[in-house]
Amino acid sequence: MTHFVTTRPRCGPCPSCHCLRLTGIDEGLPYRADPVPLTVQAELRARLTGRGSFALLAGRLVHRDRDRIRGDVRGRPPVFASHRCGVLPAADDVEPRHVRAVTEYLSRLHAATHADEDPVLWHIVTSLGGRVIGLTDTQTPPY
Numbered sequence: 001m002t003h004f005v006t007t008r009p010r011c012g013p014c015p016s017c018h019c020l021r022l023t024g025i026d027e028g029l030p031y032r033a034d035p036v037p038l039t040v041q042a043e044l045r046a047r048l049t050g051r052g053s054f055a056l057l058a059g060r061l062v063h064r065d066r067d068r069i070r071g072d073v074r075g076r077p078p079v080f081a082s083h084r085c086g087v088l089p090a091a092d093d094v095e096p097r098h099v100r101a102v103t104e105y106l107s108r109l110h111a112a113t114h115a116d117e118d119p120v121l122w123h124i125v126t127s128l129g130g131r132v133i134g135l136t137d138t139q140t141p142p143y
Helices: 040-048 066-074 096-113 119-127
Strands: 010-013 020-026 029-033 053-057 060-063 079-081
Touching: 010 096, 020 060, 029 060, 040 053, 040 079
Parallel strands: none
Antiparallel strands: 010 020, 020 029, 053 060, 053 079
């Protein structure tokens, strides 16, 4: 049996368009995804335009195929589309039920990705429920 590499996503800006994106490897295949939870209709539009979709499960992004989409009858997880520069979701494309959970996940992921910048400061701020924003962060408000 062959086991494919799967990594936790990393959070960072796209080198081309500077939008925030998630990068990693799922079952041996690299991915780049926009960290915006999509509605069912928005996921369908993304897939019809050739973009893949990914579900956030147990802190990892997994590629959504036919069988995983069928599993949504048990409850739909946060779903992201693969990143394409210049393609931004409309307000109606964002799944409001998952916005808070995804925001908290991204905050933890960003802190873990940049934990080596100043570990003492990260520990103090995150233990108080806050978040450190570096001078080189390209994220737009709200932080």
